[in-house]
Amino acid sequence: MSQSFFTAHRATLDSALKAIRERACWSAYPEIPSGKVYGESAKDDGQKAFEARLDKPFILTAHPGAPGAVGAEASPYGLSLGIRYPRVDLDSLIAASGKAWEGWKRADVEARIGVCLEILNRLNRRSFEMALAVMHTTGQGWMMAFQAGGPHAQDRGLEAVAYAYEEMTRTPRQAIWSKRVGKEETVTLRKTFRIVPRGIALTIGCSTFPTWNGYPGIFASLATGNAVIVKPHPGAILPLAITVEIAREVLREAGFDPNVITLAADEANAPITKTLVQRPEVKIIDYTGSSAFGEWIEQNAKHAVVHTEKAGVNSVIIDSVDNLKAVTGNLAFTLSLYSGQMCTTSQNIFIPRDGIETTEGHKSFDEVAGAIVKAVDWFLSEPKRAAEVLGAIQNENTARRVDEAKQQGLPVLRESKPVVNEAFPKARLRSPIILRAESKDREKFAREMFGPIAYVIATAGTDESIRLAADIAREKGAITCAIYSTNPKVIEKAEEAAMDAGVALSCNLTGSIWVNQAAAFSDFHVSGANPAGNATLCDGAFVANRFRIVQSRIPVAG
C-alpha cells in the first residue's frame, strides 16, 4: 500500500526535488480556493466538516489517553469552539510512540515517503475544513487561513519530504568495496548502509501558524523514520489535530501503527511542554514560538537535535524611492496583514531625519511618515477589506501590548483605531498603531513588540538605518529586512550588512509582493544565523541530522 502511495505521488516528488534545486517559483498545491480546482462542493463540505467538530470530543481512534478530556480553544472571532481532545499521560504516550516507531523505523525509504506524500495529498483535499480550523484558532482572515494554513503549509511539508528523500538516498543502500591488498590478494566487502532514525521527535506548534510552521518539522521527522509527537499550542490545537487524524488514517491503511504520530494537547493552565522537552526519549525537537521559551529549549534540551524558530525585530530601511505611494501602499499591507502577527512582519521603519529623495522630489521625514500612516488609513478604510486582511488578534496579551505601546512615551502617528468586523462582531480586533521614535530611543524599539505595532524611526541617515537594522537583527534576531533605495551602492551595502546579520533582505518591493511573504521551494525562511532561530525552513541541515547511517560489511566473492 505505502509502495503504491510512493508510485502514485512519484511525479510530485520529482517536481519537488527539481524545485529545491532550482528554487524558482513552484507549488504542488493550488492556492486558489476555487471550486474548479477543489471541487464545487469543497467549500460547503469544509464548512460542514468544521461545524461538525464543534462542541464535541475530537476522537482519534486507538490514540493513547483519555478521549475528550482536554482543550480550551477560543476563536479570536468570538466563536465558541468547545472541542475536547485526548488527555495524554506522558509515560503512556511515549511508550506508545516508541512502540510504533519500531515498525516505522524499519520501513523502506519509499514506504515512508509514500505515506508522507499521501498525507499531504489528503490534507490538500481538506484545505477548506483546515481554513476554518486555522481561522478560528489563529485569528487569520479566511483567505490567509486557506492559503497559509492549507496549500502553502502543505508545500512547506512537501519541501521537507523532498529534502529528506534526497538526504536519505544520496548514500547507496549497498556498495561493493574491492581493494587490492597485495600481489595475490584482493579484499571484497559488501557494505550495507542503513538509515537509522533518531527515535521520537517532538513538534511544538505555535498559535499563529500551526500548520505552516509545524509541517516542515513534522514531515521531515516522519519521512526520516521518526515517530512524531505533535504538541500544539493550547490556543491552536484543531489544525494539528486534524493533521494528526489524517496522518493516522494513512498510516493505518499502509499497515503501520497509527501511533507513529500522536497528539499531546494541553491547556494553558496546565502546560506539559517543558516536561515533554525534558524527556530523554525525545531525540528531535522542532519548535516555533516565543524567544524566551525557545532559548530555554536550546539551553536545556541537550539530549535532542533542536530546531527553533523564535521571534525577531524586523526592519524596513527607506533610503530613496521612485514612487512613494507604491512604497507606502506596499508597507500598509505588510503592517496590516493578520494584524502584524507574522514573524516576518516589519516593526521598525528607519527613515533619515533629513528626509529622502523621490522621483517627485525631496520628501521630509514627516512627509514620508505621514504617507505611511495615510496608506494604512486608506487601506483599512474599506471595512470588508480591513476585516479580511487584519483578521483577529490571536490572544489577549497581544491586544494588551497594542494598548500599552502608547505608554512608551513616544509620539503616536497613528492610533490603533477601532475596527469592526461585521461578520464577527465579537472578534478581538486591533488595527496598527504607529509610533514615532528617534534613533536614540533604541531601548524602546529594539525589542520585539509582537502584534500591529510599528515604529517610524528618524536616523542620521541611511548608514545609521542600516547599522541599527543589522545590529538589532544580530542582537535580538530578525527574520526579514526590507530596503527601499534607488541607489545600487546602498542596496549592495544593505546586502552586506544583512548577510553579516543573517537576515533575509527584500529590496524595493512594491505591487503584489510583500516582505512578510515567504514562498516554499524558493525562499529560505529564517536563516538560523541570528537569534531569531537556529534552523531554516527548509534546507539540508534541517533534515540531515534526523537520522544516522549505520553500516554493516561482510566479505563477498570478488
Added chain:
Amino acid sequence: MSQSFFTAHRATLDSALKAIRERACWSAYPEIPSGKVYGESAKDDGQKAFEARLDKPFILTAHPGAPGAVGAEASPYGLSLGIRYPRVDLDSLIAASGKAWEGWKRADVEARIGVCLEILNRLNRRSFEMALAVMHTTGQGWMMAFQAGGPHAQDRGLEAVAYAYEEMTRTPRQAIWSKRVGKEETVTLRKTFRIVPRGIALTIGCSTFPTWNGYPGIFASLATGNAVIVKPHPGAILPLAITVEIAREVLREAGFDPNVITLAADEANAPITKTLVQRPEVKIIDYTGSSAFGEWIEQNAKHAVVHTEKAGVNSVIIDSVDNLKAVTGNLAFTLSLYSGQMCTTSQNIFIPRDGIETTEGHKSFDEVAGAIVKAVDWFLSEPKRAAEVLGAIQNENTARRVDEAKQQGLPVLRESKPVVNEAFPKARLRSPIILRAESKDREKFAREMFGPIAYVIATAGTDESIRLAADIAREKGAITCAIYSTNPKVIEKAEEAAMDAGVALSCNLTGSIWVNQAAAFSDFHVSGANPAGNATLCDGAFVANRFRIVQSRIPVAG
C-alpha cells in the same frame, strides 16, 4: 590564484564527489610509501625535514602570540623533541581569527575549495615528514603513521571538502522567481542565495590520530568559509602545527590572511581548551578525545555547533566459524595494532560458555580463548614485526592502565609480556593483556579500558553475546562491532541489534581486512547514534550546519 588551485584540482574533486555517492573503494592519495610515487628522495627529505624541526622554535610567520614559548611533547619512542610553538593570548588569537574571517567568508566557493585542495595536495607531498611527526607524538609504528597520518588522513580531509562543496552548491547562487499574481500582473524577483559561514571554528585534536581525526573538521570548516583555530592535544602538536604551517602558506599565496587558520598550542599543566570552548565567538567545535571531556563540551558549548568523537567499548561476538585460525589471526592483529590505542579496537570478545562450532568440529570456550592468546603470542613473536605493529604507548596513563588491569581480580589469559623495540630501546611499550570474564562480571568489562586490554567473556550463548554487545554500545558507546558466524540468521540478528545500538558491524573478517580499519569515501566512521560520538566522519550532517544561507531578493523585469 585560488581559482587556479580549483581548476588544477578539479578532477580530484570530481572523483571525490563520485566516491561519496558510490562509497566504493577509492582514494586520492597513494598509501604506499614508495619512491616511485612520492619521488626517490622523498623519504630522506622527510627525515631531514623532521630532524630540522627538533629542539627549535616552530615559527609560523605573522601568527599571533609569542613564538617558541610553549610545548612539551615527548616521543613515546623516548626521543626528545624539544619543539616550542607560539604561546597565544586567546583574546588576540580570536581577534586575529575573526579579522581573517572577514575576507575568507566573502570568498567564492571555488576559491575556498581550491585553497583546501591545494593544502591537501601539499600535505600529501609532505607525507614522509608527517609520518615521523605522527610517529613521534602518537607512538604509532612508522608504516601506520605514514598511512593513517598521511594519505588516509588527507583522504578524510578531501571527503569533507567534497561533502562541503556538494552542500554549498546544491542551492543555486541566484534564481529567478516569477509568479502570475493576477490577470494582468506577474511578479518577477531575482533571488540571491549567499553562503554565510558561521564564524570561528575550533578543532580539538587528540593524541593518537591528530591528523586523521582532525582533518575532517578542519577541512569541513575551512571549505564552508569559517576561520579555524586548531587546538592540538598537548602531546601531539607537531602534526597539526605542520598542517597549519602548510595551510597558511597556501592561504597567503591565494591572497588571504593566513590567520584564517591558527594554532593554539598548550601544555598539559596549563590547558586552554575549556576556556576556548566557552568563548562565545567560537561557533563550531570539532572534538576527538575522552568521553568525559566530550560530554562536558556537549553539555556546555550551547553557543556552538558541536561534533564529537568520544570513546566506546567495542565488541567481538564469536558464534561459529569456518576456520578458527583465520579468525584468531585476524583478531590478533586487531588487538595488537598500535597497542589497542585505536577508537575502533575491540575490547570485549564474547564467546558462548559452551563453546562454538567450527568446520574442524566443536571447540570449547577455553580452546577458542586459548587460540586467541596463541595467535597474539605468535604474531608478536617476531620482534621487528611486533615493534612495527605495536608502536609505542602514547601516554603514561595508558601504560598504567595496562598494569592495573590485572588488579581487577579476573583470571589473566595473557600477560602484557615485555616487548623490545631494538631501534628505540627507550620506547614506552606494552603488549596486549587478555583477561577472562563471565557475563556477570559486566561492571568490569562494560567500560572503556583504553589501550592493549582485552576481555574474553563467557556468555550463555550468542543471544546473550549480542545483547551484551548492543546494550554496552547503547549505554557506553561503541564505534565498531565484529561478529563471526556461519549462520546467516545470526548475522541478520546481529545486524538488527547493531542498527538499534548505532554501531558499525563487521562480519566474518579474515585475511587483510580488520574491524578497526575505516576507509575514507566508503566507511562511515562513528554513527553519531550512540554515546561514542554525535557525528560521523563524514556525511551530509557533518557539513550542512557549518554555514547558513542568507537570501536577498529584488524585482527585475519579467
